[in-house]
Amino acid sequence: MNDLFDLPSERPLPDAVRIRARQRVLNGIRQDHGRGRWAMVAAAVVILALVVSAGSFAIRQGDSRPVGESGPPPTGNTWLTPDEQYEVQRGVAPPAVAARCAAQRPAEAVRWQPLLTASLHGVTVVAFATSEGPVFCETTPATVTVSAPAGGDTGGDVRATFISSLGTVAGVMNPQFTTLSVGPGAGSAERSLAGVENGVFVVPNGLPRGSRGLTFYVGGSPKAQGGARSVPPGAIPAAVPAVTDRPGTPGERSTPDGRRLDDCFARSPFPVADAADWQPTYSQALNEHETAQLGKYGSLLAICIIDDSPRGSGVRLKIDDETAGNGFRDHEATPGPLLFTTSVFYAFRGKPSGASVSDTVAVAGMTKSPNVVSVSLSRRESAPVQSPVHNGTFLLPDVDLGEKVPGAEPTSTITAYDAQGQVLGTTVISL
Structure with a gap:
């Protein structure tokens, strides 16, 4: 018997799935009951939990429209595979990355053949x-880390042979298994999907700090029984x-923004690549207890919510570079040449049950063109939210998902402006 129904424990939904699920419930309640009666019911959607078959998929909603196509994004869930999440390339390695890896072991590297990136x-x-x-070779823009050869023994079903200071886990596994997720052990529900190829697995930046031991969740097959291995x-x-x-170039750390970004990275559960080189770009108080801090590093955008309330969660960090796995792009701005966005919930409210709910979103973004100096987000009911561009980034806070026209599509419009206030372009965002 395999582990087809041996499901892992529940875990919170990603922000993208919370937003889409909540919008669907809101639309259905509005159609049935009209306005004014649905807010408290619908807000509970954000406490949904996701159950995923071991090592197989993460959930997202799809948007396959060509760039520039008008109209609202389609609704409906699709599945995010490890290949999509990690932009997996099989049988090849980017030449620049391969060269940096080979430079660490020049005599041996002439015989290396790439399996998986x-x-x-x-x-x-x-x-x-x-x-x-x-x-296994791990690279960031600044560093390179190379493992010793793993050897062929899987130690049973699966064996980790490489762990990096950035939480990368890689190793060998029985090739009869084709799916795997990896957790930090000690009964933690946290786990990350693995990219798998011909008896090897890779989980980039997937192990939380302070992990003690590992837990492998192996997907079963007709030839081998899956399950958890501690x-x-x-x-x-x-x-x-x-x-x-x-x-x-080290990032600025002498200002409050720089110190806040540094503190956020230090307190984040997962290590941040080249943390000292990130540049702080902008911060804004969201309410009495929460502050948003933005930072950038090359094409990477970070938004950190710092919560100092008595029941606050400390820091919530999201890093995005507009790829599928780094932001579940379905509910973000339609891809285009001017900007990209990444959205986060904040202003969570406690419930007697101990759960937390929120229907307030901050939309952070990074510009792709130096001509963009300000942006705005317009909706059908509320006044536009506006933001100047700060060092290539922007923040559009206080987007209330409860402000919707009954029966209308859950979309808003982001407009980019130049220094003269002229419109450079618009894009749709599913909020």
């Missing part, structure tokens, strides 16, 4: 086949130190 949050990992077993702390490899081969 996976990327997330500025971290790229390549699995190479060698005669001594797989070698690995104690003493049986996992030590993190391999990184080599800084391309030093970057």
Whole structure:
């Protein structure tokens, strides 16, 4: 018997899924009952939890429209596979990445053959086949980390042979298994999907800080039984130190924004690639207890919500670079040449049950054109939300998902302006 119905424990939905699920419930309630009676019921949607078959999929909603096509994005859920989440390339490695990896082991690298490349949050990992077993190489814009050859023994079903200081986990597994997710052990419900290819697996930037041991959730097959495999702390490899081969420019840390960004990265559950090189761009108080801090690093955008309320969650960090796995792009601005967005919930309210609910969103974004100096978000009911561009980023706060016209499509419009106030372009966002 395999583990088809051996489902993992519940975990919170990503922001994208919360937004879409909530919008669907709102629309249905409005159609049935009209205005004024649905707000408290619909707000509870954000406490939904997601149950996923081990190692197979994450949930998202699809938007396959060509760039520039008008009209609201389509609704409906699709599945986000590990290949999509990590932009997996099979049998190849980006030449620049392969060259940096080879420079660390020049004598051996001439015989390396790429098996799998996976990327997330500025971290790229390549699995190479060698005669001594797989070698794993992790790169960021500034660093490179190379493992020793893994050897062919899986130690049973699956074995981690490489762990990095950025939370990358990689190793070997029984090739009869084709799906895998990895958690930090100690009964934690946290887990990350793995990219899998021909008996090797890769999870870039997927292991939280302070993890003790590992838990592998192996997807079953007709030939092998899946399930959870726990690995104690003493049986996992030590993190391999990184080599800084391309030093970057340190980010500013002397101002309140710089210190706030640094503190957010330090308190984030997951390590941040090249954390010292990120530049703070803008901050804004969202309410009495919450502040949004933006930062950027190359094409990466970070939005951190710092919550200092008595029951606050500390920091909530989201990093995005407009790829599918880094933001579940379905509910964000339609792709285009001017900007991209990433949205987060804030202003959560406690309920007697202990759950937290929110229907307030902040839309952060990064511009792609230096001609964009301000942006606005317009909706059918509320006044436009406006923001100047700060060091290539912007923030549109206080977007209330409860402000909707009954029966209308859940869309808003983002407009980009130049220095003269002329419209450079518009894009649709599903809020």
